[in-house]
Structure formats: C-alpha cells, structure tokens
Amino acid sequence: AQSVTQLGSHVSVSEGALVLLRCNYSSSVPPYLFWYVQYPNQGLQLLLKYTTGATLVKGINGFEAEFKKSETSFHLTKPSAHMSDAAEYFCAVSWALTGGGNKLTFGTGTQLKVEL
Amino acid sequence: DGGITQSPKYLFRKEGQNVTLSCEQNLNHDAMYWYRQDPGQGLRLIYYSQIVNDFQKGDIAEGYSVSREKKESFPLTVTSAQKNPTAFYLCASSPREGVNTEAFFGQGTRLTVV
Numbered sequence: 001a002q003s004v005t006q007l008g009s010h011v012s013v014s015e016g017a018l019v020l021l022r023c024n025y026s027s028s029v030p031p032y033l034f035w036y037v038q039y040p041n042q043g044l045q046l047l048l049k050y051t052t053g054a055t056l057v058k059g060i061n062g063f064e065a066e067f068k069k070s071e072t073s074f075h076l077t078k079p080s081a082h083m084s085d086a087a088e089y090f091c092a093v094s095w096a097l098t099g100g101g102n103k104l105t106f107g108t109g110t111q112l113k114v115e116l
Numbered sequence: 117d118g119g120i121t122q123s124p125k126y127l128f129r130k131e132g133q134n135v136t137l138s139c140e141q142n143l144n145h146d147a148m149y150w151y152r153q154d155p156g157q158g159l160r161l162i163y164y165s166q167i168v169n170d171f172q173k174g175d176i177a178e179g180y181s182v183s184r185e186k187k188e189s190f191p192l193t194v195t196s197a198q199k200n201p202t203a204f205y206l207c208a209s210s211p212r213e214g215v216n217t218e219a220f221f222g223q224g225t226r227l228t229v230v
Contacts, residue, residue: 009156032216043120043206043221044159051216090158100166100212101147103174104219106158 002027002093004074006107014115019063019078021110023091026072032094033074034104035065039087047089050074061085086114118143122207122222128230129194129201137192137225139207146212148190149219152176153204162205165190166212194227202229 007022025031032051036044048059055067065076074091091107120141129135141148147166151159161174165184179198184190190209194201204226208219 034218036221041125041204041224041226043122043223044208045221046218049216049218094216097147097164097166097172099170101149101164102210102217102219103161103164104149104159104208106160108156108158 002029002031002095002105004033004091004093004105004107006089006091006110008110009108010111010113012113012115013081015083016080019076019081019085019112021076021089021091021112023065023074023076023107024072025074025091025093027093027095029095032102033065033067034092034094035059035063035074035076036090036092036106037061037087038090038109044090047076081112081114083114083116086112088112120207120209120220120222122205122225124225125223127225127227129227131229132196134193134195135227137194137205137207137227139190139192139222140188141190141207141209141220141222142188143209143220144187145209145220146187147210148184149208149210150174150180150182150190150192151206151208153206153224159206162192201227203227 035047094102150162163182165171207222210219
C-alpha cells in the first residue's frame with residue numbers, strides 16, 4: 001500500500017523566512033506525488049506534482065519540491081514566506097485504479113502560519 | 117470557465133435524515149470522486165466513479181450512497197446510517213487516463229448535524 005506522512009501538523013514561520021514542509025512517502029512502485037494547498041473553507045488547489053524526470057519540481061506561487069528517492073521524501077519549500085501563504089498544505093501519492101482514474105492518498109496536512 | 121461546482125456550501129441535517137450533496141463538472145472528465153475531510157485526518161475517499169453508470173466504494177463508504185447517471189454529475193447521499201456525518205465533503209474529478217494527472221477539486225460542502 002502507498003502512503004504519505006507529513007511531519008508537523010503546524011508550522012510557523014516569519015514573513016520572509018524559508019518555508020519547509022516535510023513529506024515522506026511509502027510506495028512499492030515509482031510514486032506519483034503531489035502537493036495541494038487549501039485555504040479556509042475552500043477546495044484543494046494543486047501546487048505542483050512529481051511524475052518522472054527532473055527531481056526538482058517547480059510549482060505555483062514560488063513553491064518547489066525535491067523528490068529524493070534515497071530518503072523517500074518530497075519536501076515542499078519556498079525561499080521567502082508571504083502572509084498569503086498561510087494555509088493548509090497536503091502531500092499526496094497517486095496510483096492507478098483498475099479501469100482508469102487515480103486514487104489519491106493524502107497526508108494529514110500541515111497548517112502553515114506566517115507571522116509578521 | 118471549466119471547473120467543479122459543489123452545492124450547497126453549507127448544509128445542516130437533523131439526525132435520522134438523508135441529505136444529498138451535489139457535484140457538477142464541466143471539465144469533460146470521466147473519473148469523479150468524493151472525499152471526506154476531518155480535522156487532523158486529511159482526506160479519505162468515500163466513493164469514486166470512472167465512467168457513467170458505474171461506481172466503486174472507497175475506503176469509508178459505509179453510510180453513503182452515490183449515483184452516476186450523467187458524465188457531468190456525481191451526487192453523494194449521506195444516509196441516516198452514517199453515524200458521524202459532520203465533516204467537510206470534497207468532490208473531485210480527473211481524466212481516466214494517466215496515473216500522473218492531477219485531480220481537480222470543488223469548493224466543498226460543510227455538513228453539520230444539528
């Protein structure tokens with residue numbers, strides 16, 4: 001079975017500081033990994049995804065993530081936090097469903113707080 | 117603009133009642149999904165459908181039912197058999213082909229039992 005673990009349910013950073021949100025995965029096959037962001041009372045928006053190829057993936061809003069197979073990690077980073085980054089972030093792993101479509105397994109989420 | 121529309125945004129249910137949550141998409145996606153979100157637990161898959169007139173149970177299907185009569189629509193009914201229905205419900209869709217394609221999410225429906 002595939003799964004993801006997000007370390008730290010709450011992370012607090014100062015505005016302008018580095019953002020680092022951790023995600024480790026468990027997968028018996030090459031994983032397809034995603035980061036989603038959720039603002040209060042809204043749906044999930046895709047930040048970035050890793051499929052194959054380049055291990056450093058760039059996403060929207062200045063976020064990026066690096067796939068490290070040796071560490072089974074897919075941590076999300078942003079060099080300089082902005083107040084508007086305050087949200088909940090979910091890491092997810094995807095695998096194919098028989099008959100088509102994907103099943104996403106989500107981590108438990110990390111709430112990011114950005115302070116002045 | 118293409119997207120997924122969930123309605124209503126907020127829903128209140130009395131104990132013992134069935135309620136239906138609406139999900140409509142105009143992305144021309146074959147696959148649709150329902151997830152339940154509880155604080156600190158991430159999202160869990162309730163049901164999914166890969167094609168019209170077919171659907172499968174996810175990880176927490178008990179107390180829920182769905183239908184898929186049209187490609188665009190995938191309503192979820194929360195039945196009285198669901199013992200703890202208060203949660204945030206998210207509908208999503210994706211193309212059938214390709215395991216690396218992302219799912220697109222609606223804005224969610226917050227269901228509260230009163």
